[in-house]
Amino acid sequence: MSEPTELRDPPQASRRRKPAAKPKGRVTMTDIARAAGCSQATVSFVLNNSPGIRLSQQTRERVIEAARALGYSPPVFSALRPAITPFEGLDGVIGFVVDQLATSPEAVVAIEGARQASWNAGNVLLVAQTMGDAVMEPRAVQALTRRGISALIYMTIFTREIAAPDFLYSLEIPVILLNCYTADYAFPAVVPSxxxxxxxxxxxxxxxxxxxxxxxxxxxxxxxxxxxxxxxxxxxxxxxxxxxxxxxxxxxxxxxxxxxxxxxxxxxxxxxxxxxxxxxxxxxxxxxxxxxxxxxxxxxxxxxxxxxxxxxxxxxxxxxxxxxPHLAMGQWAIEQLETPPTPGRGRYPITKLECPxxxxxxxxxxxxxxx
Amino acid sequence: MSEPTELRDPPQASRRRKPAAKPKGRVTMTDIARAAGCSQATVSFVLNNSPGIRLSQQTRERVIEAARALGYSPPVFSALRPAITPFEGLDGVIGFVVDQLATSPEAVVAIEGARQASWNAGNVLLVAQTMGDAVMEPRAVQALTRRGISALIYMTIFTREIAAPDFLYSLEIPVILLNCYTADYAFPAVVPSxxxxxxxxxxxxxxxxxxxxxxxxxxxxxxxxxxxxxxxxxxxxxxxxxxxxxxxxxxxxxxxxxxxxxxxxxxxxxxxxxxxxxxxxxxxxxxxxxxxxxxxxxxxxxxxxxxxxxxxxxxxxxxxxxxxPHLAMGQWAIEQLETPPTPGRGRYPITKLECPxxxxxxxxxxxxxxx
DNA sequence: CATCCGTGCTAATAGGTATTATCACATGCG
DNA sequence: CGCATGTGATAATACCTATTAGCACGGATG
CATH class of the missing domain: 3.40.50.2300 (Response regulator)
Structure with a gap:
């Protein structure tokens, strides 16, 4: 059983595992464990709410505290995958976030436009509501982004300038604004004229x-x-x-x-x-x-x-x-995704569509x- | 360098890796590799479309073929998580699938009801449309289930009996039917009276x-x-x-x-x-x-x-x-999720809500x- | 005082995926 | 023929998370 080890020794010579600190991008359970002063296993138990495991309320809170502080998010493998993989069923999913869905028909119309445009490419649209709630909005967006979407459309029910939530900037996928825009023109945006x-x-x-x-x-x-x-x-x-x-x-x-x-x-x-x-x-x-x-x-x-x-x-x-023109706006948003694959996030003009x-x-x- | 190995020896004695066949539920990259006659690494490269990796078109196709045949899906850790975790941002996500969203307001009203009911618990609702399309419907549902939702609400725009798509039966999460029902009463269902x-x-x-x-x-x-x-x-x-x-x-x-x-x-x-x-x-x-x-x-x-x-x-x-009563129906659906944690999937009566x-x-x- | 548990956690390990360092093997070149 | 070189994979390993099997310890018990 010891010989095989020898077989691999020469390659091992060139290995240099973990040179020093590892400031890797993602926060892992081990990081949380270190911060909370417990083991990775404990973290796993807490975060998964594993049944049949007894932990003190104190420890649970410490772990959750640390997880929040470090901004832990569970691993998602598809987050950066392109909209169309060769793999059926893994097709692109486009997130559509809107503040309100029920108050007026415009949101539904815009969604319908986006759906029509997505349909041909076989992309699926997932819709989430934020209700303009500062707490729920990040959750809703995370519910989408964490699960691996290939693009995000962000719509408001009233046409207006928005201070884009921070998380929009840190997404690594294309973001399109619908019926709203930011002062810094950081995202493609479309509004009615x-x-x-x-x-x-x-x-x-x-x-x-x-x-x-x-x-x-x-x-x-x-x-x-x-x-x-x-x-x-x-x-x-x-x-x-x-x-x-x-x-x-x-x-x-x-x-x-x-x-x-x-x-x-x-x-x-x-x-x-x-x-x-x-x-x-x-x-x-x-x-x-x-x-x-x-x-x-x-x-x-x-x-x-x-x-x-x-x-x-x-x-x-x-x-x-x-x-x-909310139908057209929804279609426009999807078309933007199809044409340029996010050209270096510069300044985008605000597109205005006619109200016939x-x-x-x-x-x-x-x-x-x-x- | 050899002493530390010794330190780990006693536990190693108890190790018995891969005792025999492992008919685990999930399909893994290793399974695909075996089927496609290549290594797990190659499978990873293909499925991730890793840049900078050169593989023959032939091999890529073989891998994709095998992956499809075996029904591979990327790992999702939250798939079976309870609707409410203590962890902000990891909260339960409830899928809401409807055939049509834009044609009539009822769907939106039902979604609104479900949203209201979900809101308190901090759950996020993700909405997907199927358009009644036999190809897109599974995709839309997969877009939700693959990403880990804690429950699924399945709604039709017209009140009717449906032949539930097979995939509804194989989900491991609670499924509620809204405005439709199956002949076998396999799911809790609610319709207007x-x-x-x-x-x-x-x-x-x-x-x-x-x-x-x-x-x-x-x-x-x-x-x-x-x-x-x-x-x-x-x-x-x-x-x-x-x-x-x-x-x-x-x-x-x-x-x-x-x-x-x-x-x-x-x-x-x-x-x-x-x-x-x-x-x-x-x-x-x-x-x-x-x-x-x-x-x-x-x-x-x-x-x-x-x-x-x-x-x-x-x-x-x-x-x-x-x-x-679509608003009430949406609320009802969410309430069902909160009360009994899926009581052994028996026969559920069809609930009818009044039309005042x-x-x-x-x-x-x-x-x-x-x- | 020794024993026996329940409690609260951890060590160790199983089982996955991503990635790096090679590697076998044609193929062209001098 | 001997050798560089590019191509198409792979082995080995790094890193994750989930889970099982205990371990330490305090308090009740006999």
Whole structure:
């Protein structure tokens, strides 16, 4: 039994195991054990909650403490694997993290876009919610990254600039931002072109002969509200129509605010001939107020909305509105992954996708009215 | 250098490596190597696509072939971990698989319910879609199970009996069926109580004095349509109202079918005083036809819907309808995971959750009409 | 006082994967 | 022919984690 050892001796001469400290990247159970002053086995027991093992609460806590402090994570072998391995069933999994899923349909639409785009390549999409919770968000992301995903799409339900959580920067996979962006342009990002959307909605009204066009805004601190208003002003300026502050009423995206704002607008000595409601809910309230005032849409007054919510097509008359391009945004995000294999993480411009106007029957020519 | 060896000798005496065949459950790289006629190292190189390693295409293929044949999957340490570990970031991850996410809001609502219930325990929900695709479904499920989830919720968008995919049976984690069930009752399952829902909707109309109550069904092959109709008949029977086949018109869940069916009902020599539309879309068409006929809701005729879609509250008048309990179903599913730790996979009864009626303004007393 | 446990942990080891240092073997070259 | 050289694998080993078999020790017991 001793001869075989000899056989391997010459190669062993060149071996130099563990030259000194081993500042390896990963934190191992042994590290935790050292920090907690116990054995690796104990660490294993604690972290796995192994049944039938009795440990003092004290020790458990010390281990967990140390594990947290050192940032232990269990080994995952596939973390860095490319999206498509030659191995069926190990295909790429793309993580999709969103703050809220249920509050509005946009998230689902974006996911659907991403799914469609992923489908061809055989990639699977895993969706996690963070609820904007500072505790749960890292957990949700870790639940994905630890399990080995090949890319991460990070979406917010409201369009806005975000301070990207630190962990986004330390991921070693491509990250795409959807409906949000960071100030440092560190990630590819895509958002709706709200300015262009507000502009084309307004231009649509101008094209129908309207000159006195009111708008009911959303909550002014929201990016979308600011941009849609900006687009409104831009369209007016382009058509050489002077901006009249009286025609801008602040709403809060709600139907009741839309109602109130419309009542206010109708009280003006010179009434608008068209109202650009900056979202569809506002338009619902607006419809209500107009009907109460005995005005007919679109004969007496025209209305456009924004967002193309399900209800827009069921209003009477069906509402002309702008489609949020979340489907396209989801597709775009996946396409980004397919084209360049993460080109040295430089600065990425923010991509904006158009909000196409869908014409229904709430806009009429101004001809029938006094011009 | 030789003394230390001595130090370890006594324990070594007790070593008996690989006593014989080791039919362990998992397929290891060594198994693949044996099958492919190469070394474990080569297998590792191939499966990891290690850069800087040159291997013949032939060998690569042989390895992949063998790996597929044996059903290799990379090691995952957390696969059997309990839902709640003491370790932040290692918390339980619950998989939620649904065939379709975007087509209707129910899936999102159920996910929301599951999320709420998971949240307290700090569990993360990962959602995957299958699109009912026989190829993608296993992949989607594997994307979850391979990565170590502590439970799986399997949902279908339509309530129905399913032939559970084989892989559901071979999972070693709890599986809950949501909005579907298997004939063998192998998994805990929860569905809406559509019969009770149809019954209480009808009873609601009866309670308002209606005796001549029509119903417009959904597509008759769907379980939900059959059950809602069953509930309708049961309510009539309970109130000793004879069932009149003339008052049952087949629809297909669509508004246009609702419109056509209503027209047909209005053509009856003895008109119904109330219509139970078996979903809200049908009710939309129904409203349309009634208004065209000059009838007022609820003065002249009452209408109830089903599903409580968003639009129901925006109709005029707002529609009385039944709420699908998907939120509760999602919560229920999670609660099942928390209570019994998989009690020996026996036969589970199908749990049915109530569809509560939400009363709005589309139902009136029959008093004003000829009785 | 010796014994006998339960308790709380650890040593040792089994069983996996990743990686490094070679190695056998054609193949071309002088 | 003798030798470098590139190619396609492998052996041996480094490093992980999980698990089994005890070990030390304090307190109850006889």
């Amino acid at each position: 709200e300015i262009a959307g507000g502009q084309s909605a307004t231009r649509h009204l101008i094209g129908h002969g309207h000159r006195r066009i009111a708008t009911i805004t959303g909550e002014p601190w929201m990016q979308a509200a600011q941009d849609r208003l900006k687009g409104y002003r831009r369209a007016l300026a382009t058509a050489d129509i002077p901006f009249d502050p009286e025609l801008v009423v602040e709403g809060d995206w709600s139907a009741s605010a839309g109602y109130a704002a419309t009542v206010k607008l109708l009280g003006l000595k010179e009434r608008p001939t068209a109202i650009f409601c900056q979202n569809d809910r506002t338009a619902i309230g607006c419809y209500e107020a107009l009907k109460e005032a005995g005005l007919h849409i679109p004969q007496d007054i025209s209305v456009v909305g924004y967002d193309d919510e399900e209800i827009a097509r069921h209003l009477f008359p069906p509402l002309t509105t702008s489609i949020l 106007l869908v014409e229904r029957e709430s806009v009429g020519a101004v001809s029938t009215q006094l011009r | 559509e019969i009770a829902g149809g019954q209480s909707a009808t009873r609601h109309l009866i309670g308002h004095g209606h005796r001549r109550i029509a119903t417009i069904t959904g597509e008759p092959w769907m379980q939900a349509a059959q059950d809602r109709l069953k509930g309708y008949r049961r309510a009539l029977a309970t109130a000793d109202i004879p069932f009149d086949p003339e008052l049952v018109v087949e629809g297909d869940w669509s508004a246009s079918a609702g419109y056509a069916a209503t027209v047909k009902l209005l053509g009856l020599k003895e008109r119904p005083t109330a219509i139970f539309c078996q979903n809200d879309r049908t009710a939309i068409g129904c409203y349309e036809a009634l208004k065209e006929a000059g009838l007022h809701i609820p003065q002249d005729i009452s209408v109830v819907g089903y599903d409580d879609e968003e639009i129901a509250r925006h109709l005029f008048p707002p529609l009385t309808t039944s709420i699908l 009626l939400v009363e709005r303004e589309s139902v009136g007393a029959v008093s004003t009409q000829l009785r």
